[in-house]
Amino acid sequence: MTLQNSEQYDAVIIGAGIGGLVCGCYLAKAGMKVLIAEQHYKPGGYCTSFTRKGFTFDAAAHSFGGYRKDGIVRKIFEDLEIDKKIKIKRFDPIDIIKTPDYKVIFWADLDKTIDGLQKSFPDERDNIRKFLFFLSRPDPNSLIRTRSCTFKHLLDEYFKNDKLKAILSFPLFGNGGLPPSQMSAFIGSKIFTETLLDGGYYSGSGMQALPDAFVEKFKEFGGEIRLSCLAKKIRVEDNKVKGVVVEKNDFISSKCVVSSCDARQTFLTLIGRNKISYDMVSKINNMTPSLSMFVLYLGMDEYFKKLFKHGINLWFLSDYDLDKVYNSAKRGNFNSLSRYLIHISHDRKSVLAYMNTPYKNNKYWNVNKRHISEAFIEKIEKEAIPGISDHIVYQDSATPPTLNRYTLNYKGAAYGWAPIPKQLADLDFKKPSFIRGLYLAGHWSTLGLGIPGVSYIAYNIANLIMKKYKS
Amino acid sequence: MQGDIEKEIVFIIAEISGFEEEEITPDKNFFDDLEIDSIKAIEITVAIEKKFKISVRDEDVPNITTVRQAVDMVQGLLAAKQ
Numbered sequence: 001m002t003l004q005n006s007e008q009y010d011a012v013i014i015g016a017g018i019g020g021l022v023c024g025c026y027l028a029k030a031g032m033k034v035l036i037a038e039q040h041y042k043p044g045g046y047c048t049s050f051t052r053k054g055f056t057f058d059a060a061a062h063s064f065g066g067y068r069k070d071g072i073v074r075k076i077f078e079d080l081e082i083d084k085k086i087k088i089k090r091f092d093p094i095d096i097i098k099t100p101d102y103k104v105i106f107w108a109d110l111d112k113t114i115d116g117l118q119k120s121f122p123d124e125r126d127n128i129r130k131f132l133f134f135l136s137r138p139d140p141n142s143l144i145r146t147r148s149c150t151f152k153h154l155l156d157e158y159f160k161n162d163k164l165k166a167i168l169s170f171p172l173f174g175n176g177g178l179p180p181s182q183m184s185a186f187i188g189s190k191i192f193t194e195t196l197l198d199g200g201y202y203s204g205s206g207m208q209a210l211p212d213a214f215v216e217k218f219k220e221f222g223g224e225i226r227l228s229c230l231a232k233k234i235r236v237e238d239n240k241v242k243g244v245v246v247e248k249n250d251f252i253s254s255k256c257v258v259s260s261c262d263a264r265q266t267f268l269t270l271i272g273r274n275k276i277s278y279d280m281v282s283k284i285n286n287m288t289p290s291l292s293m294f295v296l297y298l299g300m301d302e303y304f305k306k307l308f309k310h311g312i313n314l315w316f317l318s319d320y321d322l323d324k325v326y327n328s329a330k331r332g333n334f335n336s337l338s339r340y341l342i343h344i345s346h347d348r349k350s351v352l353a354y355m356n357t358p359y360k361n362n363k364y365w366n367v368n369k370r371h372i373s374e375a376f377i378e379k380i381e382k383e384a385i386p387g388i389s390d391h392i393v394y395q396d397s398a399t400p401p402t403l404n405r406y407t408l409n410y411k412g413a414a415y416g417w418a419p420i421p422k423q424l425a426d427l428d429f430k431k432p433s434f435i436r437g438l439y440l441a442g443h444w445s446t447l448g449l450g451i452p453g454v455s456y457i458a459y460n461i462a463n464l465i466m467k468k469y470k471s
Numbered sequence: 472m473q474g475d476i477e478k479e480i481v482f483i484i485a486e487i488s489g490f491e492e493e494e495i496t497p498d499k500n501f502f503d504d505l506e507i508d509s510i511k512a513i514e515i516t517v518a519i520e521k522k523f524k525i526s527v528r529d530e531d532v533p534n535i536t537t538v539r540q541a542v543d544m545v546q547g548l549l550a551a552k553q
Contacts, residue, residue, distance in 0.1 A: 140509035141533040147513045148526075186513060425517040431486055447510065456510065467489035 009033050011465060012244045012254040014231040014270070017045025017407070019442035019454040020260030021214035025080045026462035028221035032469060035254070036223065037246050039230040044211035045260075045407050045442075046414070047451065053394045055299035055350050058207040060403070060414070062343045062352055063091060063313070065199035066452030072194075073201075073455050085213040087204040089346070094200030097167050097315040098384070104167050106196050110136060113197075121164045131158040131168075135193045143186070148421055151188030152180040166320040171196055174315060174341050175450060176419050177291035177329075177356050179322035187419035187449065194452035202311065202346055210451075234259065234270040234438070241437035244270075256437040256465055260458070263417070263429050263444035264289075264410045271435070280428065287423060291329060291356040292400035292412035296376050298351040299394030307385070311346035316383055329356045334372050337379045351388075353380060357400060359411035365399040373397050415450075416443030430457070431464065439465065476523075476549070477542045483518045484538065487511050497539035519545060525552065 011027050013020045016038035028034045042048055046060040066073035067088065077083040092108040102120050107113045110132065117128045134142060146154065151172060155165045169180040175191045176183055203209035215225055226246070233245035234257050243253040259266040264284055273281050319325050319338040328338065340355040353376060373395065381388050400412030409416075417423045426446045431439050441458040443449040448456050477497075485492045488505045501507040507515065516527055519541070525548040535541050 138509070140512060141529075143509045144513060144516060144532045145529045147517055425514045426521075427483075427486060427514070427518055430514075433482075433486060447514070460511075464489040471491060 007253070009035050009243075009252060009254040010469060011035075011256050011258060012037065012252050013258040013260055013441075014234075014244065014266075015045065015260035015442065016040075016043035016211065016215070016225060016227070017260055017442055017454065018047050018211065018214070018451050019445075019458040020045075020258065021211055021218065022076055022080075022455050022458035023258050023260065023441050023462045023465075024223055024225075025214055025218050025221060026459065027465060027469075028218055028223035029080065030462075030466050030469070031222075032466075034218075034223045035252060036218065036225040037229045037231050037244065037252075038225065038227050039408060040406055041228045042208070042211075043215050043225070043227065044208060046403075046409075047207050047210055048406075049206035049208035052297075052396060053299060055297075055394055056206050056345075057297045057299075057350055057396075058343075058345070058352060059398065059406070060293075060295065060354075061207050061451060062345075063094075063200050063202050064207075064210070064451040065194040065196075065201065066455065067201045068198045071198055071452070072459065073452050076455055076459060080214070080217050082210075082213045082217060085216060086209045089202055089204065091200035091202060091311050091313070091346070093312065095171060095196060095313040095315060097170055097317065099163070099167060099317045099320065101163065102167060106199075108200065110197060117164075121161055124159055124161055124164055127158045128164075131155075132197065134158075135189055136197050138189065138193070143189070146185035146189055147424060149185045150181055150421060151183040151185045154185045154189065155180055163320050166317065166322055168192075169322055170315055170317045170339070173322060173326065173339065174354075174356070176415050177293075178418060178420065179326040181323055182326070182418075182420050184419045184421045184424045186421075186424055187453075190448055190453060191450060195450055200313070204346075231261075231270060233272070234266070236271055236275045236435055236438075239435055241435060254437075256439065256468075258439045258441050258461060258465070260440070260442040261444075262408055262410050262413075263440060265408060266440060266444075271438075275435075277434065280432075280434070283428070288418040288420065289410050289413040290415035290418045292359050292403055293354045293398075293414045294357045294372060294376075294400070295352060295354040295398040295403075296373055297394075297396045297398070298353070298377075298388075298392050300349055300351060301391045301393050304388075304391040305348040308344050308348045310344075311348065312344050314342045314344070314384060316340055316342070318383070330358055332358045332360055334368075334375060337375065340376070340379070342380060342384055356414070359400040359404075362401050365401055369397060369399055417446055419449060430461070476545055477538075479522060480519065480542055480545060481538065483515060483522065484541075487514045487518065495538055497537065497542070499538050500536055501538070501541075502536065515541075523549060525549065
């Protein structure tokens with residue numbers, strides 16, 4: 001039996017990731033009666049932190065972008081006064097990419113970045129400037145072209161040097177899980193602009209400060225959040241949402257539902273196959289989710305702190321053939337370990353390192369987790385930080401099943417649907433016309449990923465709902 | 472036929488912009504009246520391409536600023552397809 005809760009909400013949001021929180025804050029601020037239901041005991045989704053043995057680790061997201069003047073995250077922080085709750089600083093340099101032949105640095109100052117790239121690749125001098133200018137100030141007419149082609153097409157229009165193309169694509173691989181030959185040029189450009197050119201921002205005490213500040217604001221606006229509250233069903237009648245059933249069969253009536261969680265689960269489990277068309281079910285089954293990741297968390301001793309002046313993202317790529325690198329990652333080949341990111345925390349007390357991997361299964365990771373961690377540390381020691389293992393005082397890791405357990409993203413997908421051109425801007429995953437009152441926010445909405453990407457989508461969804469609400 | 476095409480396009484614009492279908496009249500300007508930014512322009516283009524199974528030419532996009540122009544363009548592409 002489902003308990004009927006007579007109170008009706010204007011909106012129920014499933015998932016307190018950045019998408020759900022941004023959307024919830026705008027709706028509550030507009031005076032709507034909003035409830036956010038989150039299955040985890042803390043808000044944030046992939047943007048959380050956890051503490052072990054005195055070390056605070058960011059679980060996945062370790063910095064954010066889109067905070068320039070006019071940036072979407074800046075706009076949202078100002079609109080909601082999040083910037084008054086947390087202190088934001090910026091890593092500078094933002095990212096360093098190391099390959100066997102090059103060290104490319106992305107600085108907060110674009111001219112400095114361009115200058116460095118030009119020195120490394122003098123033959124591509126003008127192209128580097130043109131390309132980075134296009135990405136930092138894309139005109140709408142050029143941007144429209146990016147909807148149907150891959151990031152490789154875009155790179156080929158500007159550059160001849162394959163090593164440079166691989167270097168410029170590698171952070172997109174790490175932030176979107178695809179090589180340039182498969183990644184949507186639109187999503188690739190956005191990742192490049194928002195996380196490389198305008199990335200490296202950090203909230204003083206850890207990434208958890210972001211969702212915590214949103215929750216605080218959300219409550220101040222009169223919103224209600226339930227943590228450890230798993231949504232079990234989205235009730236749909238006559239192609240219209242009626243509300244959400246949560247744990248203990250508690251039915252929450254609502255005029256609209258924003259699902260800011262896994263899209264497969266939203267349609268196939270929460271709504272149910274019997275409420276959607278056969279075509280939609282088969283479409284979902286034919287869609288490609290993004291890769292997951294294996295994350296290593298290392299707590300470091302006092303000596304380690306002296307090795308670095310500040311927090312930084314270090315990317316290591318030992319093979320310029322990103323298609324090969326991708327296929328090896330997709331197969332879960334850990335022997336070559338040709339690609340990974342090391343993030344030195346802002347306080348230099350900890351290290352987060354990750355590489356993209358397939359889901360495999362629980363059993364696989366139970367058997368292999370330990371030796372993959374060891375091989376990973378060995379690789380870092382050899383290529384990136386000599387002697388690192390002498391300074392590790394705490395060690396932990398997250399596998400794709402861990403990511404799935406904490407966020408319920410399908411197979412621990414790190415970036416929603418794989419950002420390939422044919423999975424771009426699909427309205428069925430943002431505002432499906434066959435179920436009135438249903439919206440999807442988050443990285444499964446096929447329009448963006450990462451904190452800036454989901455922030456834009458959530459802001460956009462909130463505006464759609466507010467327009468409806470007012471009328 | 473023109474009516475049906477227009478109706479479908481207006482529906483797509485309404486879904487993406489959040490404006491009511493009645494508000495989306497032929498003379499409405501995407502950017503000035505309907506708050507379409509560059510990302511929404513991509514969403515609308517992709518949705519139209521999928522709905523009508525056509526490929527919009529990149530070079531045509533800058534010339535389309537009103538709902539009427541979008542309808543005319545789609546009609547032209549559909550006629551060319553036949």
